[in-house]
Amino acid sequence: MENRSEISQLGEFGLIERLRGNVTLTNPTSLVGIGDDAAVIQATDDECILLSTDMLVEGVHFDLSYVPIHHLGYKSVAVNVSDIAAMNAKAEQITVSIALSNRFSVEAVDALYAGIRAACESYGVDLVGGDTTSSTSGLIISISVMGRAKRDQIAYRSGAKVNDILCVTGDLGGAFMGLQVLEREKQVFLADPNMQPDMEKYEYMVGRQLKPEARMDIVYDLLEAGVKPTSMIDVSDGLASELFHIVKSSGVGVRIYEDKIPIDHTTYETAVEFNLDPVTCALNGGEDYELLFTISKDDQEKIKNHPDIHFIGYVHDRKDQNVLITKQGTVVPLRAQGWDHFKG
Amino acid sequence: MENRSEISQLGEFGLIERLRGNVTLTNPTSLVGIGDDAAVIQATDDECILLSTDMLVEGVHFDLSYVPIHHLGYKSVAVNVSDIAAMNAKAEQITVSIALSNRFSVEAVDALYAGIRAACESYGVDLVGGDTTSSTSGLIISISVMGRAKRDQIAYRSGAKVNDILCVTGDLGGAFMGLQVLEREKQVFLADPNMQPDMEKYEYMVGRQLKPEARMDIVYDLLEAGVKPTSMIDVSDGLASELFHIVKSSGVGVRIYEDKIPIDHTTYETAVEFNLDPVTCALNGGEDYELLFTISKDDQEKIKNHPDIHFIGYVHDRKDQNVLITKQGTVVPLRAQGWDHFKG
Structure with a gap:
C-alpha cells in the first residue's frame, strides 16, 4: 500500500515551497525564477522580460451566479497585469487559455473575450496566443503575461532596507467586503428569488471585487517622480500576508500603524454592518490588487503629495518583530491569514 | 430569452478563428500574435522571444487510469517545447500551473513534478514560475513556454514556396495506435481485472503515446547542416491537418506520396490488427510531435542522408489541390481530420 499524504496538510504555500525546492536554473538568460510576482528573463544587456501566470478555476476563484462573465474576463487580465506592475x-503581451464545458454558449465565450479585450486595451497589452479546449466541468482560465523593464528598474520582494518607508496604494478591504455582500445577496436570492436586492450603497465594494484594476498608473507615477521602490508586491492575498512575503524575502521586520491603513468609509461601515472588524478586513481581505512597496526615506518627499499613496509604517532590523500599532498605541503582533484554496 | 449558440457547432478551430478575428496588436514588440505555433516578441534588434501555451485537462487530454502521472508531467513539457521547436x-523557460482536486495526494504531485523536471533537464529548459490551486474535479495542467531565436532563423507556417520539398521527421501514427492499444487494454481490464495484458509487442507505440519527445535534435541538426526550413509546424493533430495549416498560411498546395510516409512496422501491423488503415492512421492520428517542414530544393542535398528526415512530397502553386499519390499511382484528395475536442 502506497503512502498517501494529503495536500490540505501542506496547504498552498507549503506545496509551492515543496515544488520550488527541487528547481534549479540552468539557462544564463533565466535571471530569477520562482519566488517573486514574476520570473525575470534577460532580453538585452540592460532590459529584461518578466513572465508570470495565474489560473482561475470556477467554483474556487469565481462564482458565475453573481460574477458577470464580461467582468471575469477583465479581472483575469487585470490580476495578471498586476503581477507585472508589482515588479515595477x-x-x-498575454496568452489566454480556457477550458470550458458545454454549459457555456458561444455568446458567453464572446462576452468573456470582450472583457479580456477591454482589459488588454486599458493596459496596452496584446493578446498574442492561447489555447481553447473543452472541460468536463466548469470554466478554467489560465493567463500568462509578459512584461518588460530596464534591469535596474525591477523591484523585487527582497529589496526592503532598514528605515525604508512602507507604502500602500488606494484603499484596502473593499474587494473582500464586496465579496461578502455578493455572497449574502446570493443567499437571499436563493431563499426568495423575488427579492430585489438594494445594492446601491455597496456599489464601490462590489466594483472592487468584480472589476479590480492593476495599478499600472502607480508604476508610471513613480517613474515620473524619480522613485524606484526598494521592494514591491501586489496585494492579492491581503496586506498582512504580503507584508510577510516582503519581510521574509528581505530579512527585515516591519511596524505599521493602524490609523495609517487606508480604508474607504463604505468599506468601514459595511464591515461594521457585517459584524466584522474593518482593520482585520483591510489586513486580511484579499483581491484589492493595490501595490505594497517600500521606498528609501530620501524619496518620501518626492511622492508625499500623491493622493493615492499612503505611508503606513517603516522597516526595521528585528526580523521577527512584525507589529501593528493600534490607534490606542498598543503593539500587536501581525499575523498573516492569507487565503489558502487547499485549506479554505 | 437570450440567444444561445453551441460551441460544438463552431468546433475548436471555429472558436479560435472567431476569437482571433477581434484581436489587434498594438505594442511594437509584438511581432506575431495568434496563428502560428508560438507568438513572436522582439527581444533585441536581431533576436526574438517565442511564447506558446498549452492546457491539458483530465478526462479530455489524458486518462490517469492508464497514463502514469510521471509520464504526464514529462509529456506536458515536451508538447510545449515542441511548439517552440516548430518555430525552429x-x-x-516554462511556467507550470496546475489545478487539482483532493483526489490527488502529495506523492502524486511529487511524481508529476518529477516528470516535469526530467523533461526540463532533457530539453535544457528552466521552470521559472507557475500557479498551484485546487479544482472541483480532476487535474488541469497549463504550461507556458518561452523560447529564443535569431529573428532570421524563425520558421513560420506561412513560408512554404512553390517547388519546396516537404519533409517529416521520425515516423507517424505510432502515438495514435498506442492510444488505441491502451484504450483496448483498459476495457479488457475493466471487464476482468485479473487479465494480465501482454503489452510487449505494443511497447514502441505505447511509448510514443505516453512519452513523446520534442524534436529539438532536428532543430540543431538543421542549423548545423545550414538548412533553414522555409516553413515548419509540429505534428500534434495529424499530418493531414498540419499540411492544411501550412498550405492555408502559405497560399500553396501540396502533393505527397503514400510510399514516402514514414510508418514504423509495428504501427503498421497493429493498425492492421485493429482493422485500421495504417496510412489513414499516419495521416490523421495525432500526438506524434514530429516536425513537418518545407525546405528549398537547393537544400535537399544537405540533409538527404539524415536518417530521421523523410522527403514526402513537394509544394506546388495550385492552392486547392492537396493530394496524396497512392502506391498504385492514384491521385486522392487529402482531407484534414484533426482532432476536435469540442466535436469529438
Missing part, C-alpha cells in the same frame, strides 16, 4: 514593470 | 527555435 510594464505588461506587454 | 530553442525553448528556455
Whole structure:
C-alpha cells in the first residue's frame, strides 16, 4: 500500500515551497525564477522580460451566479497585469487559455473575450496566443503575461532596507467586503428569488471585487517622480500576508500603524454592518490588487503629495518583530491569514 | 430569452478563428500574435522571444487510469517545447500551473513534478514560475513556454514556396495506435481485472503515446547542416491537418506520396490488427510531435542522408489541390481530420 499524504496538510504555500525546492536554473538568460510576482528573463544587456501566470478555476476563484462573465474576463487580465506592475514593470503581451464545458454558449465565450479585450486595451497589452479546449466541468482560465523593464528598474520582494518607508496604494478591504455582500445577496436570492436586492450603497465594494484594476498608473507615477521602490508586491492575498512575503524575502521586520491603513468609509461601515472588524478586513481581505512597496526615506518627499499613496509604517532590523500599532498605541503582533484554496 | 449558440457547432478551430478575428496588436514588440505555433516578441534588434501555451485537462487530454502521472508531467513539457521547436527555435523557460482536486495526494504531485523536471533537464529548459490551486474535479495542467531565436532563423507556417520539398521527421501514427492499444487494454481490464495484458509487442507505440519527445535534435541538426526550413509546424493533430495549416498560411498546395510516409512496422501491423488503415492512421492520428517542414530544393542535398528526415512530397502553386499519390499511382484528395475536442 502506497503512502498517501494529503495536500490540505501542506496547504498552498507549503506545496509551492515543496515544488520550488527541487528547481534549479540552468539557462544564463533565466535571471530569477520562482519566488517573486514574476520570473525575470534577460532580453538585452540592460532590459529584461518578466513572465508570470495565474489560473482561475470556477467554483474556487469565481462564482458565475453573481460574477458577470464580461467582468471575469477583465479581472483575469487585470490580476495578471498586476503581477507585472508589482515588479515595477510594464505588461506587454498575454496568452489566454480556457477550458470550458458545454454549459457555456458561444455568446458567453464572446462576452468573456470582450472583457479580456477591454482589459488588454486599458493596459496596452496584446493578446498574442492561447489555447481553447473543452472541460468536463466548469470554466478554467489560465493567463500568462509578459512584461518588460530596464534591469535596474525591477523591484523585487527582497529589496526592503532598514528605515525604508512602507507604502500602500488606494484603499484596502473593499474587494473582500464586496465579496461578502455578493455572497449574502446570493443567499437571499436563493431563499426568495423575488427579492430585489438594494445594492446601491455597496456599489464601490462590489466594483472592487468584480472589476479590480492593476495599478499600472502607480508604476508610471513613480517613474515620473524619480522613485524606484526598494521592494514591491501586489496585494492579492491581503496586506498582512504580503507584508510577510516582503519581510521574509528581505530579512527585515516591519511596524505599521493602524490609523495609517487606508480604508474607504463604505468599506468601514459595511464591515461594521457585517459584524466584522474593518482593520482585520483591510489586513486580511484579499483581491484589492493595490501595490505594497517600500521606498528609501530620501524619496518620501518626492511622492508625499500623491493622493493615492499612503505611508503606513517603516522597516526595521528585528526580523521577527512584525507589529501593528493600534490607534490606542498598543503593539500587536501581525499575523498573516492569507487565503489558502487547499485549506479554505 | 437570450440567444444561445453551441460551441460544438463552431468546433475548436471555429472558436479560435472567431476569437482571433477581434484581436489587434498594438505594442511594437509584438511581432506575431495568434496563428502560428508560438507568438513572436522582439527581444533585441536581431533576436526574438517565442511564447506558446498549452492546457491539458483530465478526462479530455489524458486518462490517469492508464497514463502514469510521471509520464504526464514529462509529456506536458515536451508538447510545449515542441511548439517552440516548430518555430525552429530553442525553448528556455516554462511556467507550470496546475489545478487539482483532493483526489490527488502529495506523492502524486511529487511524481508529476518529477516528470516535469526530467523533461526540463532533457530539453535544457528552466521552470521559472507557475500557479498551484485546487479544482472541483480532476487535474488541469497549463504550461507556458518561452523560447529564443535569431529573428532570421524563425520558421513560420506561412513560408512554404512553390517547388519546396516537404519533409517529416521520425515516423507517424505510432502515438495514435498506442492510444488505441491502451484504450483496448483498459476495457479488457475493466471487464476482468485479473487479465494480465501482454503489452510487449505494443511497447514502441505505447511509448510514443505516453512519452513523446520534442524534436529539438532536428532543430540543431538543421542549423548545423545550414538548412533553414522555409516553413515548419509540429505534428500534434495529424499530418493531414498540419499540411492544411501550412498550405492555408502559405497560399500553396501540396502533393505527397503514400510510399514516402514514414510508418514504423509495428504501427503498421497493429493498425492492421485493429482493422485500421495504417496510412489513414499516419495521416490523421495525432500526438506524434514530429516536425513537418518545407525546405528549398537547393537544400535537399544537405540533409538527404539524415536518417530521421523523410522527403514526402513537394509544394506546388495550385492552392486547392492537396493530394496524396497512392502506391498504385492514384491521385486522392487529402482531407484534414484533426482532432476536435469540442466535436469529438
